[in-house]
Every structure is written in C-alpha cells, then in structure tokens.
Amino acid sequence: MTAADVRQFETAIGAKVSWVYFSDNWFESRAFPASTCEWIRSLGKVPYIRLMLRSDLDQRHAEKEFSLTNISAGRFDEDLRRWAEAARAFRSPILIDWGLEPNGSWFAWNGKWNGHDTGPARYVTAYRQIVDLMRAAGATNLQWIWHVNWDDDPETHWNRLENYFPGENYCDWLAISAYGPLAPQSEEEPHTFRHEIDQVYPRLTKLAPGKPILIAEFGCDLHHRAVSAASWARAALEDLFSGRWPAIIGFCWWNESWENDDVAAHNSDLFIQHDSALTNVFREELKEHRTQLQETPRFDKKR
16 A cells, blocks of 8 residues: 555545554564654654464464464563564554454454454453553554454354453543455355444443443445445444444455455456446445534543
C-alpha cells in the first residue's frame, strides 16, 4: 500500500479517510514500521497497525515461534520494547491491535491452538504483557483496540469472545470484524451486516460499557453468485449511519483481494474500485451522510 493508493481510494469514494489500516508482520521485520507511519501521517491520516506476531501468512495452524507461551515467557520482550520506544518517538497518535479476532479459529492465538479450554487465559496473559510492556516504555500515544470476530468460531463454551477480554484497562476501544461472503464459491450461509452486528454488539456493550466500538473490518466479495456486494454494503452503511448502534464511532472496509487456490475465478476481490455499483454506493451514502463524518479522528484521554 502507498500514498497513491490512499488518494485513489479517496477519489473513488468521494470522501477523506481518517485512518490507514495495515498489517505489521513480524516474519518480515520486528522493527517499528516507521516509514509507513511517516507517509500516512504526511497525508494527515492516523496509522492503524495490526501488530501481527506470526511466522507466515498461512492460517489455521499453531504458531511455533510467536506462540502465546513464548510471548508470556518474555522471549520477545526486548523486540517489543524497542518497537514501543520507536512508537513513542513517533509522537503522533497510533491505533494498534494485537491478537485480532481471537474467537476465530483461523489465527494461531485462538484457543483451538493453545489448549482449547486454557487457550483464552493464555491469550489474556500474553495480551496484558504486551500492553504493560509498551506502556512501561512510555508509548502513551498508542491507542489499544481489542478486536473480535462477530461470531465465535468454533461455537463452544471455551471460545466465547468474553473469555478473551483482557479487561477495560487494557483497551481504549473495542472493534469488530463482520463480513458477507468472502469468496465467489463460498458455501457458508450469507448473513446481512445487520444480523452480524446485532449478534455481537450487545455482548460488547455489556462487557465494556461506555467503550467506543469500531467496525475494524467489513466487506463482501464482488463476485458471489447469490449476494450483491453493492446491496450488502448499502444496507450496512445505512444501518451504520442510522444510529442503530450508538457506540460505533467508525468503520473500515477491507479493500483487498487474495488467491484461494490455483483457479483465478475463485480469487476473492473486495476492492471498492473494481465494481462501479459498489463505488457508487459508497459515494452516495457518504455524501448523503456527510454531516455525520469527521476527518479528524477522536482519541480518548490517556490515563
């Protein structure tokens, strides 16, 4: 992703973005992504970092190097401290989440890969260690976001999202991932955005009353045989602007594509710019509700 990509996206939707969301993969580098944060700031945006302590891009497997056990044992404390010190030196606000979607079995920090019943507690211990360490390093410009999937997968007692909650003192905001079909050939029952948020919203507001909530990821594949991405997105945006969920303060469309296998027709494509109907939906909805938008992000006061 580049500054040109951000400008192109803003031109497509006819509005300015407040945050630029990107992954900081530690199999590529353990250094703070200063250059990326710098160009994001140069555009007047706030960096939103997915801190991804993982060994590769593959999913649905246990993590050997950056396991919860190794994190909690302090194996990466020095790397995390250097990262935090560089983040502090950046001085400007940064949104950050680590261990996103912990109630989803695709990521290695889910309980499925960490002892099942004992997994959520291990996650909480690791999460708190990372936050405590970075706060101790003086990185008070980091706004911590605890980010869950809209449903628990697997749907079992130990995997309830509530079991992964690190505590109100360990997150400034909460966040949700909520998607329509993610691939053209998806066989999963498609859900509306409203259905998904209605399921998770009351759980989060009960868990942490008064905390702001962000839709950190939402989207729909452009070529699913049964669901129109444009229609799915219009309904989502109308509900977001309606005040149905008053704690929700912002949203990020997952503007991305990826391969699922060796057949090009099976590739996932969620790029707004690749579908004129979807582009028009965003332009129309953002224009209609422009008085509800603000280009300057909100930040809660630090302790």
